[in-house]
Amino acid sequence: MEINWIGLASAAATFLGVWIGHVSVRKIEREVERLWMPSALAFFLGIGLELASFRTSSLVLSAICGILGVTFLWDALELYRQQNRIKEGHAPANPNNLRHAKILATYPTATMFDWLASNPRGFPYSSDELNAKKERSA
Amino acid sequence: MNWFGLSFGIVTLFIIGLGFIWVIRGERYFGYLWWPYVMGAGALCVIGSLFISNNWGSGLLGAFGASLLWGSTELKEQAIRAELGWYPFWDRKILPPFADIIKKWKAPNL
Numbered sequence: 001m002e003i004n005w006i007g008l009a010s011a012a013a014t015f016l017g018v019w020i021g022h023v024s025v026r027k028i029e030r031e032v033e034r035l036w037m038p039s040a041l042a043f044f045l046g047i048g049l050e051l052a053s054f055r056t057s058s059l060v061l062s063a064i065c066g067i068l069g070v071t072f073l074w075d076a077l078e079l080y081r082q083q084n085r086i087k088e089g090h091a092p093a094n095p096n097n098l099r100h101a102k103i104l105a106t107y108p109t110a111t112m113f114d115w116l117a118s119n120p121r122g123f124p125y126s127s128d129e130l131n132a133k134k135e136r137s138a
Numbered sequence: 139m140n141w142f143g144l145s146f147g148i149v150t151l152f153i154i155g156l157g158f159i160w161v162i163r164g165e166r167y168f169g170y171l172w173w174p175y176v177m178g179a180g181a182l183c184v185i186g187s188l189f190i191s192n193n194w195g196s197g198l199l200g201a202f203g204a205s206l207l208w209g210s211t212e213l214k215e216q217a218i219r220a221e222l223g224w225y226p227f228w229d230r231k232i233l234p235p236f237a238d239i240i241k242k243w244k245a246p247n248l
Contacts, residue, residue: 007187007200014150014204019248053143063197066143067150074151090224120170120217124227 005060013064017071025075029082030094039076046072086110113137142193150201157205161212162225169231170213171240180206214245 028038049069053062085091086100089109093100104110113134125133164172183203190196220227234240 001189002191003188004191004193004196005188006193007190007196007203008184009200010146010150010197011184011187011200011204011207014154014201015208018154018204018208022248050144050147053147054139054141056140056143059140059142059193062140062143063146064143066145066147067201068147069143070147070151071154115222116215116218118218120214120221122221123229124221124223127223130222 006063009060010063010067013067014071017068021071021075021078025078025082026091029079029086030100031097033097033099035079035083035099039079042072042076042079046070046074046076089113090115111137146197146201149198153198153201153205154208157209157212161209161216164209165213165216166220166226166228167231169233169237170217170245171237172234173210173213173245174240174243175234176206176213177210177246180204180208180210208248211246211248214247 029035032038046069049065049072053065053069056062056065082091083099083103086093086103087107087110089107089111092112092114093104093110095101095104095112100110104112111134115133164176180203183199183206187196187200187203190199216225219225
């Protein structure tokens with residue numbers, strides 16, 4: 001039986017694309033003040049990878065470039081979605097980043113507290129508990 | 139012009155998008171302790187994809203397996219989001235076999 005490597009290549013590209021995007025979007029959005037720059041970079045990287053996927057005759061390479069390209073294009077958008085999470089307080093703001101400092105001053109929901117840095121406890125938090133959790137962090 | 143990569147990338151984007159939905163729904167009704175089973179199913183899909191001779195079939199099964207593997211690492215964080223009230227919380231979760239043992243393991247989170 002002939003082994004078909006396209007599945008494994010697609011799996012690796014999908015997993016790595018999502019992983020790299022997940023980690024680097026959060027990191028870059030946190031550090032960079034002018035968000036359009038990394039967003040434009042991700043956009044052109046994505047377009048470049050799609051162009052490469054057109055040009056190669058290898059199906060394995062084409063699939064890898066096609067998948068990674070689409071995930072980079074998505075990351076260009078995700079940087080702005082991450083900024084919205086900062087505004088909502090669903091991701092912690094970085095006070096040393098001027099853009100985040102402005103968000104902290106403008107949006108009452110924004111916080112430096114990382115709500116997700118805990119473990120599930122099995123039942124929901126009451127609003128009193130949530131307020132206490134947030135105050136303890138401030 | 140080789141359209142395989144782009145069309146594949148777009149379909150993969152939908153598979154990843156589907157991941158958002160099943161992670162949210164799955165965690166709500168079944169709980170995050172299913173993660174080892176989801177991870178195992180993902181690995182089986184990726185291994186299975188090696189033996190499918192049809193290129194689209196193999197690629198799609200591989201990408202789907204990767205999204206199961208990734209989703210298994212997202213379930214724990216989703217459980218916290220639901221407890222925080224960012225998503226509806228359902229308290230009659232259907233727990234997996236050996237939930238007590240799995241509870242003692244550190245759930246992956248990348």
